[in-house]
Amino acid sequence: xxxRIGSLEVVLYKSVETLFTKKNKKVELCKSDIFESQxxxxxxxxxxxxxxxxxxxxxxxxxxxPLMLKDDKHIFIQNDTRYIIIKELGTYYHLALKNIKDKDxxxxxxxxxxxxxxxxxxxxxxxxxxxx
Numbered sequence: 001x002x003x004r005i006g007s008l009e010v011v012l013y014k015s016v017e018t019l020f021t022k023k024n025k026k027v028e029l030c031k032s033d034i035f036e037s038q039x040x041x042x043x044x045x046x047x048x049x050x051x052x053x054x055x056x057x058x059x060x061x062x063x064x065x066p067l068m069l070k071d072d073k074h075i076f077i078q079n080d081t082r083y084i085i086i087k088e089l090g091t092y093y094h095l096a097l098k099n100i101k102d103k104d105x106x107x108x109x110x111x112x113x114x115x116x117x118x119x120x121x122x123x124x125x126x127x128x129x130x131x132x
Contacts (some may be wrong), residue, residue, distance in 0.1 A: 007063055015027045019045040019047075023045055024045060026042045026043065026044040027043050029063075029066055031067045034069060035083070037104075038083055039106045043108045047108055061111060068089065074122055075132040076131055081099045086121065093116035094111070094114050095108065
């Protein structure tokens with residue numbers, strides 16, 4: 001997997017932070033080939049604002065998504081357009097992505113903290129979805 005991380009992570013954090021209050025906005029987090037071709041990974045204000053009830057997820061957590069797409073991770077294929085990624089970065093994250101087939105876009109569908117339930121979540125996902 002390839003996911004480029006820019007040298008200005010602070011800029012990414014500040015851009016993501018605006019999604020908590022601005023409507024109809026999207027931020028490019030990185031580029032990734034997780035769906036087999038290099039595409040932009042985008043986060044929209046609709047997604048962020050629709051998940052404000054996840055109090056443990058902040059702009060900082062969303063700005064870690066480029067790191068979640070790098071190196072070792074568990075990838076589960078929901079269908080040909082949706083993947084679930086489980087990644088440990090100090091805590092365990094559950095990241096859902098949607099591939100927009102006819103565009104150069106992958107959208108973040110959801111992000112939440114698994115806490116200590118990572119192994120339990122992985123077992124359930126292995127029963128339900130194919131692992132990549």
